[in-house]
Amino acid sequence: MLPLRGGMRDTRAMSTPEHPLDAATHLEPLAAGLYRGRTSANYANMVGPFGGVIAATLLNAVLQHPGRQGDPIALTVNFAGPLADGAFTVEANPVRTNRSTQHWLVVMRQKEQAAATASAVFASRRKTWSALEARFPVVPAAHELPVEPNLERALWTRSYEMRFVDGAVRLPSLSREGSDSRSTLWIRDAPPRPLDFVSLAALCDAFFPRLFVRRPVWAPVGTVSFTTYFHADAALLAANGEAPVLGTAHAQQFRNGYFDQTAEVWSEKAALLATSHQIVYYKE
């Protein structure tokens, strides 16, 4: 007969199995600051994994580092080359630790080649004068909107529940080129998972390439650089729980092979949790 403590652990593990996002971003420590991870079929994209899960994995390497101080403020991920299905390593190094901020460089490698690099700034926050300048969009409540079917070409969409206010991607589409690339949607992990920095980092990349909203035909695209600013601290994220968040994203310019897009992520209670920006390669 197993001892009681072991038995309790087993029961808990069976009743709440590891969430697919935690499995996909799981890192096994190999040495100080060095980890091994593995791609997950639940977050597969057309080529390699969904970029958001790569960003979340790189952030997770810092979050798990014993020398980490504070919460993430800024994360920039550069997607340097394709990541094949299978194992990879992640190395996270603190570049400089100040009194209230800490700077990190992170590299994801596969077969000794860099697949992605990241920089992150972590900080300890204090209460200060604060002001919100962006505006929460006027939208219906999440439960008033239908859940969007997944995109078969992008398997990772199965791992999110999206309810579009406008700007859904339905490709190939009979609609013509529009004048606007904005999408606004309620979104949460599927299955639901309490919001934290890892899931927020991934979710900030879940807004489809704006090219597909503006010009609804398939084309090769790939984010080259992705930056997220975290306005929320851990407590504000925890307060959101498993509720959906509201995201809105739009492009500023498509020009000669690259476009940028910018996004806001709001809590259900209208707190601005993150602002996020990326520049994306596209081919006609």
Add this chain to the structure above:
Amino acid sequence: MLPLRGGMRDTRAMSTPEHPLDAATHLEPLAAGLYRGRTSANYANMVGPFGGVIAATLLNAVLQHPGRQGDPIALTVNFAGPLADGAFTVEANPVRTNRSTQHWLVVMRQKEQAAATASAVFASRRKTWSALEARFPVVPAAHELPVEPNLERALWTRSYEMRFVDGAVRLPSLSREGSDSRSTLWIRDAPPRPLDFVSLAALCDAFFPRLFVRRPVWAPVGTVSFTTYFHADAALLAANGEAPVLGTAHAQQFRNGYFDQTAEVWSEKAALLATSHQIVYYKE
């Protein structure tokens, strides 16, 4: 008597002396990818140099690298610690070179400590379907607006000619906290200098911290992470020449010690040259 070629070089050097920005971002090669630079009084800020000139110097290390391919697409600079007046080193390493993109990591050091790190993506562009989604603001022509006096506290402002449409920073001010942090201005190097990637990278950081527009009292502030997406290629920048560019910047949220701000930089002829984002520490 000096040989003719030497004499011609001397004459040219006297008639068109090096622009202060080129002096401030000058890098002397020490070894492959390793350079020495020196801070410049013309771009001094309250503590250390103006962040824009640090960003431009880091970008310059890649631009001058013999292995560089293509033009900058994305630049992220993390300001890790204060840079003292004097010499520093910059090390630029190509992380990965693909067919059309190249990824770089750059570190600025002083006394063996990282003062700033950067990542950059360079790329070769092709002509493609293009579309502008952001809108050029409705503004008077530059020559219809007065030149703003420099800010004595921020010596680097002497190195820019700014003509504000709105949102000038005049501190300390009798005005109260506003509801908006937007500034729109015509800006160019002083003395004038043809626009290129180095000057554009610096100029993208020349929008004052939005805190000072929203709440016009001095407070300690410092950018921690700064990202610029370059929409323009070298030819489009060269076409701008020494004409002023139009910049517009605003914050999205000030919250517990950090705020973000986002900017657009347009050519006089309404081409969107760059979009730029940063997150800034502030203390009450």
